[in-house]
Each structure stands twice: as structure tokens, then as C-alpha cells.
Amino acid sequence: MPQPEVTPRSDATGALPDAMRAWRVTQLGEPAEALALDTVPMPAPAAGEVLVKVAAVAANFPDVLLCRGEYQVKPALPFSPGIEFVGTVAALGDGVDGSAVGERVVGSKIGVLSEYAVLPASDVWTAPSSLSDAEAAGLTVAYQTAWFGLHRRAALQVGEWLLVHAAAGGVGLAAVQLGVAAGARVIGVVGSEAKAAVAREAGAEIVLVRGVDDLVSGVKAATGGHGADVVFDPVGGAAFDASTKCIAFEGRIVVVGFAGGTIPSVPAGHVLVKNYSVVGLHWGMYPGLRPDLIDTARRELTRLADGGAIHPVVDHVVPFERAPEALTALASGTTVGRVVIEVGS
Known part of the structure; x- marks a missing residue:
């Protein structure tokens, strides 16, 4: 059943702010030199998209490569890294079916190292209830x-x-x-x-x-x-x-x-x-070419997580203000499991 129309300028807690903080790559290099914490306009979801209030972002090696300009995808400067997260749906664009304001979700898209992120509704899925935010943040990319x-x-x-x-x-x-x-x-x-x-x-x-x-x-x-x-x-x-x-x-x-x-x-x-x-x-390549297999993987990973068969290992958590430290630690090769950036509650 289609969702009722939801204004993209409000969420479960009231009106959304007009601006948000986002880490952005302003020059290519190692994360500590490449990243700057900026205040940017609040994005709004277009048709088929959702606006998510980000709770936590798991650092990935592609984030380091994005900072260096060595990843296969090379966004124009300035841009936000971050490719997987857990958060709460804050607003829906027109025509979105299957997502609801207030739902806790995980997902993946370049550019989520920010307080809010907009992405296609098909790129998020319900977070397993058995996992904490720090654990769920690292479920999408590594496990899929x-x-x-x-x-x-x-x-x-x-x-x-x-x-x-x-x-x-x-x-x-x-x-x-x-x-x-x-x-x-x-x-x-x-x-x-x-x-x-x-x-x-x-x-x-x-x-x-x-x-x-x-x-x-x-x-x-x-x-x-x-x-x-x-x-x-x-x-x-x-x-x-x-x-x-x-x-x-x-x-x-x-x-x-x-x-x-x-x-x-x-x-x-x-x-x-x-x-x-x-x-x-x-x-x-699978989300665009074989979304049916993505759905299968999501169902299976949720089943395994809720059954205790898989459990993301978190090395440590850093606050949002220290996000470059997470990417630097990851690049060092000394961490085990995931390094997670806590964005908000």
C-alpha cells in the first residue's frame, strides 16, 4: 500500500533544521588533511528517496581511498565520504512505498558522513533489532x-x-x-x-x-x-x-x-x-543489476543476525567531531573488525 504523503521538512521529533554538519573532502590526501567539518544546507528527498537522520557510520577502506582520490568513483570536490550507516527515516519523498518516518534502517551510499543523508528508498532496509547502532552500522557493505x-x-x-x-x-x-x-x-x-x-x-x-x-x-x-x-x-x-x-x-x-x-x-x-x-x-553492481539478489541477501543476513550466527565486531567508536581519526586508524591496518563513527542518537 502506498505511504501517505509526508512533507520532507518534518520528522518524528518536529521540524527539521535548515542546516546540518557534514564532513567533506576539500582536498585530496590522507583523511586528517583531506577532511573538513562544514555546515551545509539540509537536503530534501526527491521522488523515490528518503531522508535519514544518521546515527552511526562504519568506516571502510574505500573511504580512505575516496579521500586520496584513489577510489574507482571520483566525486567532484568538495564531497562527503562515508558509504554505510544506521539511522532513522526522517522524511519521505513522493512515491516512496515501504519506508516509514521513525523506522530504524541501515543502508549504503557514498556521502553519508553527515548528520542527515538523502538516498534512494531502495538503498535502505530495516536494521536487525538484535544489533546495536554501532554493530548495525557495519552490516551492509562488509556482510553483503x-x-x-x-x-x-x-x-x-x-x-x-x-x-x-x-x-x-x-x-x-x-x-x-x-x-x-x-x-x-x-x-x-x-x-x-x-x-x-x-x-x-x-x-x-x-x-x-x-x-x-x-x-x-x-x-x-x-x-x-x-x-x-x-x-x-x-x-x-x-x-x-x-x-x-x-x-x-x-x-x-x-x-x-x-x-x-x-x-x-x-x-x-x-x-x-x-x-x-x-x-x-x-x-x-548488484543493487542496479540484480536488486532481487540484494533483497535475498538482506533477508538472510537479518535472519542470521537475529539468530546470533553473525555479529559485527566493533574495534572502537569515535564521536562525529573526530571522524578523521576513524579513517586514519582504519588505514593503519592495526584495527580489528569495524571502526564506527557515532553521529547522533
Whole structure:
């Protein structure tokens, strides 16, 4: 049933302000130098859009790349980073069906590191009631990326060996938890012993420490020589190269990103001889091309969250006024799980 018309200049608590605060990239560089806290006019939702009062934003590595001008999407300066959030619907544009003022939602769109954000109604969904704001803020990008990588691209099966690189990071922990929920046997690769404990707690059966353990021999030993049936790789570079040496017959390497800074070349001859697949995952294409699969992923993630099978790990929370610190911490590679920026209540 269509929603009754709602004026876009009011919310559940009364009239909206005329202006809001937003972090904006005013010059390209590291987050601490690139970002400025500005006061900007309050946006209003157009037809098919919702206005959301942002409660929390999860920092993502693409936010760092946006600040540097190294992301595949390059908005014109000045612009707001931030790509996923939790908040409350404050107003509806014309023709919106299925959203209601006051509903707690999560969603994703570049530009949400602000007190309010406007985005298409199709880009938000009801936040699982089992998760706090800090936890829910990091549910959309990391967990949908992991879900599509494991289930849509790799067709992960019960009992298969899953190798997850950067297993203590935001998307890596999501892949570990979803792999365990799917009945896979998970091997995690992390950067330190401290991070190893986090990966084990998330359900990794075996954890290898980069620079300490030999990845190839470790995977072969853990799997009795079988190798990894599925590799989830958001790192690239040496991690990808090592994966090609311990991939199982008919294994699948899912290329998710290149956080290590090096984009590897695919060894086509080796792919042929060892009979494995290298598949890419660009989650951002699915909302536009296969929204039906996005709906499926959302339902499944909500079910798993409410059932306790997945639980976003929060490293720490910073207040809105210190948002650049969150991106700097993320870029350092020392955090585990998500760093969350608390915007408002």
C-alpha cells in the first residue's frame, strides 16, 4: 500500500533544521588533511528517496581511498565520504512505498558522513533489532560483500575449506562468520597474534599469522593436502599469489579487493593446469543489476543476525567531531573488525 504523503521538512521529533554538519573532502590526501567539518544546507528527498537522520557510520577502506582520490568513483570536490550507516527515516519523498518516518534502517551510499543523508528508498532496509547502532552500522557493505562472494560467486558448500585473507578486518570477519554459518571449515590469515584471537573467536578453525606462518604449507597441512576449495581475497598481491599455490582442484578464488596495494596478474596457464577458477566480485553492481539478489541477501543476513550466527565486531567508536581519526586508524591496518563513527542518537 502506498505511504501517505509526508512533507520532507518534518520528522518524528518536529521540524527539521535548515542546516546540518557534514564532513567533506576539500582536498585530496590522507583523511586528517583531506577532511573538513562544514555546515551545509539540509537536503530534501526527491521522488523515490528518503531522508535519514544518521546515527552511526562504519568506516571502510574505500573511504580512505575516496579521500586520496584513489577510489574507482571520483566525486567532484568538495564531497562527503562515508558509504554505510544506521539511522532513522526522517522524511519521505513522493512515491516512496515501504519506508516509514521513525523506522530504524541501515543502508549504503557514498556521502553519508553527515548528520542527515538523502538516498534512494531502495538503498535502505530495516536494521536487525538484535544489533546495536554501532554493530548495525557495519552490516551492509562488509556482510553483503562476503555473502555475495561466498554464495553467489563461489557457491560455497557445506564441508568445504574456506581460506579468508585479512580475517580480522571488517569484510574478512564477515566472511569468516558467514562461512561458519554455511557449514564450511574456515582457515583465517591475519597480521598478528592479537588479531588471531579475534579470527578464532569468529569461528576460524585454523589461523595463520602472516609473516610468521608459511601460508601455502599451512593450508596444505590443515587440509591434509587437499587445499582450499574457496579463497576469499580482499588483499591481492602476495596473498593472491600464495592462494594460487594452495588452491584445491576445482577451487574458486574470489577477488574482492587489493588492500595490500598491489593488483596481481592472473596466471592463465596456471589456472588451466590446476583447474581452478578466479572470479571477481564488485558488490556495488548488484543493487542496479540484480536488486532481487540484494533483497535475498538482506533477508538472510537479518535472519542470521537475529539468530546470533553473525555479529559485527566493533574495534572502537569515535564521536562525529573526530571522524578523521576513524579513517586514519582504519588505514593503519592495526584495527580489528569495524571502526564506527557515532553521529547522533
